Amino acid sequence: MLDFGHNRWSAPNYLGRGQQRRLLLLMLMAGMVLAAVFYAADPKNWNWLGQLNRRRAGAQNAAVDTRLKPRRAEDGVIVARKPQAAAVPKSGKLFAGIDAKLLSEIRDDTPLRQAELPAMFQLLSVARRADPRALTEASLGTPAFVQLLQQPESFRGQLVTVRGHVHGVIEMPAGENDAGVRELFQLWLQPQDDGTNPIVIECLDLPKAFPRGEHLDEQVEATGFYFKRMAYAAKDRTMLLAPLVLAESVDWTPKPQAAGPQPIDWKQLAWGATVALFAAALLLVFVLPRRRGSADALPHHVSGGKPAAGLEQLDELRNLEVSPDVLEALKRIADTEPGENKGNP
Numbered sequence: 001m002l003d004f005g006h007n008r009w010s011a012p013n014y015l016g017r018g019q020q021r022r023l024l025l026l027m028l029m030a031g032m033v034l035a036a037v038f039y040a041a042d043p044k045n046w047n048w049l050g051q052l053n054r055r056r057a058g059a060q061n062a063a064v065d066t067r068l069k070p071r072r073a074e075d076g077v078i079v080a081r082k083p084q085a086a087a088v089p090k091s092g093k094l095f096a097g098i099d100a101k102l103l104s105e106i107r108d109d110t111p112l113r114q115a116e117l118p119a120m121f122q123l124l125s126v127a128r129r130a131d132p133r134a135l136t137e138a139s140l141g142t143p144a145f146v147q148l149l150q151q152p153e154s155f156r157g158q159l160v161t162v163r164g165h166v167h168g169v170i171e172m173p174a175g176e177n178d179a180g181v182r183e184l185f186q187l188w189l190q191p192q193d194d195g196t197n198p199i200v201i202e203c204l205d206l207p208k209a210f211p212r213g214e215h216l217d218e219q220v221e222a223t224g225f226y227f228k229r230m231a232y233a234a235k236d237r238t239m240l241l242a243p244l245v246l247a248e249s250v251d252w253t254p255k256p257q258a259a260g261p262q263p264i265d266w267k268q269l270a271w272g273a274t275v276a277l278f279a280a281a282l283l284l285v286f287v288l289p290r291r292r293g294s295a296d297a298l299p300h301h302v303s304g305g306k307p308a309a310g311l312e313q314l315d316e317l318r319n320l321e322v323s324p325d326v327l328e329a330l331k332r333i334a335d336t337e338p339g340e341n342k343g344n345p
Contacts, residue, residue, distance in 0.1 A: 027276060027277060034272075034273075064145065064146050064149060064194060064196075066149065067238065068109055068231050068241055094157050095126060095138055095157075095225070096130075097125075097129070097130075098122065098157055098225075099119075100157070102119035102122055103119055103156060103157050105118070105119055106119055107228070108152045108228050108229040108230075109229055110228075110231050111231050112244075116227075116228070117175075118178075119227075120202070120246060121177045121178065121179040123225040123227065123246045124179060124202070124204055124246050124248070126225075127204075127224060127225065127246065127247060127248040128204055130248075132223075135223050136161075139160060139161045140155070140158055140160050142160070142161045143160055145191045145193050145197060145199065145243070148160070148226065148229075149241060152228060152229040155226040156226055156227070156228065157225060158225070159223060159224065159225060160223070160225075162199055162224075163219075163220070163221045164189045164191040164192050164219075164220070165189070165217055165218065165219055166187050166188065166189050166190075166216055166217075167188055167189075167198075167214070168187070168188040168215075169185060169187055169206070169211070169213060169216065170185070171183060171184075171186075172186065185202070185203050185206050186202055187200070187201040187202075187203065187222075189201055197242065198242050199242060199245060200230060200243070200244045200245070201222055201224065201244075201246075201247055201250065202227075202244065202247070203246070203248060203249055203250060204247075205248065205249045206250065206252075207249065207250065207251075210250075218252060218253075218254075219252070219253045219255075220251060220253070221250065221253075222247045222249075224247025225246045226243065226244075226245055227244040229241050229242075229243060229244070230242055230243070
């Protein structure tokens with residue numbers, strides 16, 4: 001039995017605009033997924049999550065006002081505010097080698113003054129000559145940021161330990177001094193207990209391969225001498241205050257290397273996308289037309305979604321030779337039909 005109904009299956013027309021648009025859309029989606037995979041594989045692209053957590057932690061802590069608020073001026077020197085009660089007992093005992101007379105020249109709530117440089121280089125020289133273990137054992141621990149900011153006289157000349165993330169390193173010449181120091185490294189440290197206000201560290205050396213410049217995020221710990229509550233100018237020219245600590249160096253905890261493949265360069269990714277699009281174009285222009293030509297050779301060719309096959313089969317039926325036995329049987333049937341019809345009432 002011949003079935004001239006609609007063919008349930010039709011080969012897609014890859015040369016049609018609709019099919020080509022679908023293929024190009026699939027290639028574009030595959031490229032976007034590939035770019036997202038390479039972006040997610042780079043751990044540097046997720047540093048903003050850690051910064052967001054630190055900002056939230058800093059917002060939860062009590063806000064510390066670090067703006068400079070002078071009360072009176074004498075000879076151009078801003079007199080420090082009266083400190084609050086000491087957080088640790090003020091014993092007056094200093095680390096071996098420190099001259100207490102030089103510390104008397106230090107003034108809080110001012111930038112680093114020329115008269116304070118001898119005391120600064122003396123503390124740095126003591127830190128350089130001393131055993132790091134002895135410095136750690138003599139440390140008062142890790143005071144809170146608000147303690148270092150509001151009680152400078154209690155901590156002056158004492159060893160303290162600070163921890164946090166360094167966001168900027170400035171390398172500068174030391175100038176003339178009797179300690180033989182040629183250069184200094186100024187580190188801007190964001191302490192663990194405060195997400196907005198910095199601690200300034202002046203040190204003689206840095207660990208090998210420690211990065212320089214701004215926009216850093218390096219975890220460090222340093223044990224050094226508390227020097228003063230230093231005034232500095234912010235980007236908006238507002239005068240702010242920050243604790244100043246002098247140390248020989250810092251203990252650096254480098255970020256662990258991310259496991260897995262290294263992130264690909266964006267130029268290489270662009271070249272890969274270009275090659276993929278070129279290959280898709282070759283597929284659409286040269287390969288798919290050949291496949292379509294082979295499909296045209298099939299007996300049931302579909303054009304426009306309607307069946308065009310069946311006419312050749314009808315021609316074959318017309319030319320079909322019928323045997324004599326079949327013709328005689330048909331005549332007998334025709335002869336018997338009139339008699340039967342006459343006998344019926």
